[in-house]
Amino acid sequence: MSAGGNLLEVEDLRVHFDTDDGVVRAVDGLSYSVDPGQTLGIVGESGSGKSVANMTILGLTRAENAEITGRIRFDGEDLLELDDEGLQRVRGNDIAMIFQDPLTSLHPFYKVGKQMTEAVQAHQDSSDAEARKRCIELLQLVGIPDAERRFGEYPHEFSGGMRQRAMIAMALTNDPKLLIADEPTTALDVTIQAQILRLIERLQSELGMAVIMITHDLGVIAEVADDVLVMYGGRAVEAGSLDEIFYDPQHPYTWGLLGSLTRTDRPRSADRLSQIAGQPPSLIAPPQGCHFRPRCPHEFHKCPQTPGLEARSGSRTHLDRCWLAAEQKRELRVGPEGEIGLAERQEPVATPTAES
Amino acid sequence: MARYIVRRVLWGVALLVIVTAVVFILFYVLPTADPAKLRAGRTANPQLINDIREQLHLDDPIYVQFWDYLKNVFLHFDFGQSYLSQASVKDIIFDRLPATALLVVGAVILWLGIAIPVGIISAVKRRSLLDRTTMVTSLAFISAPVFWLGLVALYLFANDVGLIPLFPGQGSYLTADSFLAKCGSMLLPWMVLAAATAAIYARYLRSSMIDTMAEDYIRTARAKGLPERQVIMKHGVRAAITPIVTLLGLDIGLLLAGNAILTETVFNIPGIGQQIVLSIRRSDLPMIQGIVLFGAFFIVIFNLIVDILYAFLDPRVRYQ
Numbered sequence: 176m177s178a179g180g181n182l183l184e185v186e187d188l189r190v191h192f193d194t195d196d197g198v199v200r201a202v203d204g205l206s207y208s209v210d211p212g213q214t215l216g217i218v219g220e221s222g223s224g225k226s227v228a229n230m231t232i233l234g235l236t237r238a239e240n241a242e243i244t245g246r247i248r249f250d251g252e253d254l255l256e257l258d259d260e261g262l263q264r265v266r267g268n269d270i271a272m273i274f275q276d277p278l279t280s281l282h283p284f285y286k287v288g289k290q291m292t293e294a295v296q297a298h299q300d301s302s303d304a305e306a307r308k309r310c311i312e313l314l315q316l317v318g319i320p321d322a323e324r325r326f327g328e329y330p331h332e333f334s335g336g337m338r339q340r341a342m343i344a345m346a347l348t349n350d351p352k353l354l355i356a357d358e359p360t361t362a363l364d365v366t367i368q369a370q371i372l373r374l375i376e377r378l379q380s381e382l383g384m385a386v387i388m389i390t391h392d393l394g395v396i397a398e399v400a401d402d403v404l405v406m407y408g409g410r411a412v413e414a415g416s417l418d419e420i421f422y423d424p425q426h427p428y429t430w431g432l433l434g435s436l437t438r439t440d441r442p443r444s445a446d447r448l449s450q451i452a453g454q455p456p457s458l459i460a461p462p463q464g465c466h467f468r469p470r471c472p473h474e475f476h477k478c479p480q481t482p483g484l485e486a487r488s489g490s491r492t493h494l495d496r497c498w499l500a501a502e503q504k505r506e507l508r509v510g511p512e513g514e515i516g517l518a519e520r521q522e523p524v525a526t527p528t529a530e531s
Numbered sequence: 532m533a534r535y536i537v538r539r540v541l542w543g544v545a546l547l548v549i550v551t552a553v554v555f556i557l558f559y560v561l562p563t564a565d566p567a568k569l570r571a572g573r574t575a576n577p578q579l580i581n582d583i584r585e586q587l588h589l590d591d592p593i594y595v596q597f598w599d600y601l602k603n604v605f606l607h608f609d610f611g612q613s614y615l616s617q618a619s620v621k622d623i624i625f626d627r628l629p630a631t632a633l634l635v636v637g638a639v640i641l642w643l644g645i646a647i648p649v650g651i652i653s654a655v656k657r658r659s660l661l662d663r664t665t666m667v668t669s670l671a672f673i674s675a676p677v678f679w680l681g682l683v684a685l686y687l688f689a690n691d692v693g694l695i696p697l698f699p700g701q702g703s704y705l706t707a708d709s710f711l712a713k714c715g716s717m718l719l720p721w722m723v724l725a726a727a728t729a730a731i732y733a734r735y736l737r738s739s740m741i742d743t744m745a746e747d748y749i750r751t752a753r754a755k756g757l758p759e760r761q762v763i764m765k766h767g768v769r770a771a772i773t774p775i776v777t778l779l780g781l782d783i784g785l786l787l788a789g790n791a792i793l794t795e796t797v798f799n800i801p802g803i804g805q806q807i808v809l810s811i812r813r814s815d816l817p818m819i820q821g822i823v824l825f826g827a828f829f830i831v832i833f834n835l836i837v838d839i840l841y842a843f844l845d846p847r848v849r850y851q
């Protein structure tokens with residue numbers, strides 16, 4: 176990650192929701208940045224705060240019970256300080272977003288074309304005919320055959336993959352500098368997933384936009400990301416380049432994620448897929464110190480203090496939140512067959528439902 | 532789409548035949564009073580009663596009577612004659628239809644005019660003072676029976692007996708000579724009839740709207756950069772209001788069978804509701820039967836309209 180030329184810079188972002196059960200710290204001190212034209216992959220399990228953080232960029236988490244602090248700099252502007260009108264100017268224009276389930280994300284009562292032209296006309300003074308022409312071009316660009324006819328069809332007449340393509344086309348209507356893709360392939364068939372990822376990559380290189388790819392799937396990260404941010408319990412636990420994260424992972428949670436990948440290039444060592452024992456932390460009453468501590472087999476006396484996100488592995492760009500020494504980590508992460516993984520915790524994990 | 536409509540129409544006709552059968556059984560088979568004796572009146576003698584039995588075909592088997600009745604209703608639109616006045620049931624119904632139609636149409640316009648903005652605003656400004664006030668008020672109106680509300684309204688606002696004489700009171704429809712005067716006389720009945728339903732609709736729309744505003748496509752609309760007004764009115768309301776249409780179709784039909792009867796009685800409006808109360812009191816069977824069937828016909832028609840309208844509102848229905 177180069178300094179200075181950042182397109183997006185998130186600094187110490189906190190998003191807390193006041194609920195009946197207590198304050199939910201969905202995002203708790205998150206910092207990252209995205210360079211123009213680059214792809215940042217954000218990986219983490221459900222509830223890690225990855226979606227909330229990125230919806231906050233567009234102000235989509237603003238609510239009466241939400242407390243949002245920190246800074247989100249985009250093109251020299253702090254997005255957190257924008258009023259509703261300022262946000263509307265940025266949304267779908269400089270920053271566009273696509274979501275997990277393209278069926279529920281498109282309005283069932285309006286034709287796809289209508290929903291697209293609406294996005295054009297929200298930001299440009301263009302006539303219906305101009306907007307229509309632009310949208311049909313975009314539908315063609317994202318690989319929808321017979322775009323003119325498809326323009327006049329309803330979302331339920333599209334297949335899942337075509338819907339996501341239409342969503343992407345809609346996101347591109349105003350030439351965004353940044354595309355936030357929130358699990359864009361999760362709801363799709365595996366074969367379609369690869370097509371959509373390749374499409375996003377192709378568009379990115381053709382249009383030169385930056386992409387934030389949010390996913391729980393390291394396989395997706397491996398295909399598209401330049402840089403990677405690993406999130407856990409509302410915080411970043413590790414950040415670095417794709418190679419650093421995959422070949423020199425520093426945080427035990429990352430080892431667990433890598434270890435639970437199904438790989439076909441290695442013999443299967445166990446009769447079942449490996450998993451990380453235990454449950455994700457409560458965001459209302461998270462564990463003190465390191466959030467991963469209750470599930471981590473390498474917990475020691477320093478862990479109840481919160482480790483900072485710092486460069487500990489020798490590379491200036493590779494940051495992690497684990498107290499263990501880098502040498503120790505490189506030893507501990509290697510499993511019996513030489514693969515990276517998370518060892519089993521000796522004592523049973525604190526949560527009652529965990530198998531061990 | 533055409534097949535969809537044809538299917539719905541056929542269902543509607545079948546339903547009407549079933550309703551006719553039920554009405555027929557209820558009123559010809561179950562009553563203990565002999566229709567012939569009723570028809571004969573005070574000066575009845577066995578000969579007269581027998582004559583009437585023959586004239587009304589009351590000695591025919593039930594299925595023959597039913598078949599004759601069906602033929603008359605569906606082929607000739609003939610509902611028979613009132614036992615009391617000998618007048619055609621059809622004529623009496625059409626004579627009284629305008630008052631009821633004016634009552635219902637005005638009330639529907641009023642309740643939608645109140646319920647839609649209130650429902651939308653209380654959903655968007657959730658937990659605000661306005662939301663809480665309207666929701667508590669609507670709870671009060673839902674809990675109040677319409678005949679009680681009618682009497683209270685007269686007591687408070689009627690220009691003859693009211694504490695604050697604002698609107699024409701009971702029976703003013705009878706003396707109204709122009710359409711405008713008739714509308715004026717309907718103001719209080721409209722409000723009374725609309726109050727409870729507007730309250731129900733406002734609450735219903737509010738919860739429908741709250742659900743809709745949490746949908747993914749609303750998030751998409753916001754993420755596109757649409758102004759919040761457009762997000763609410765175009766994307767939110769459009770989806771949230773669709774179930775209201777279904778409700779409306781059912782309620783307009785049901786109104787004739789319920790609250791309109793009470794309102795017409797309380798306000799002395801010469802409509803169909805008042806007529807059925809009269810007919811029931813006098814055991815005027817053909818009249819009761821005709822009105823019930825007529826009401827059923829309207830319920831079926833409005834449901835049909837709703838089904839067809841729904842297909843236009845929700846494009847997904849057309850493809851099922």
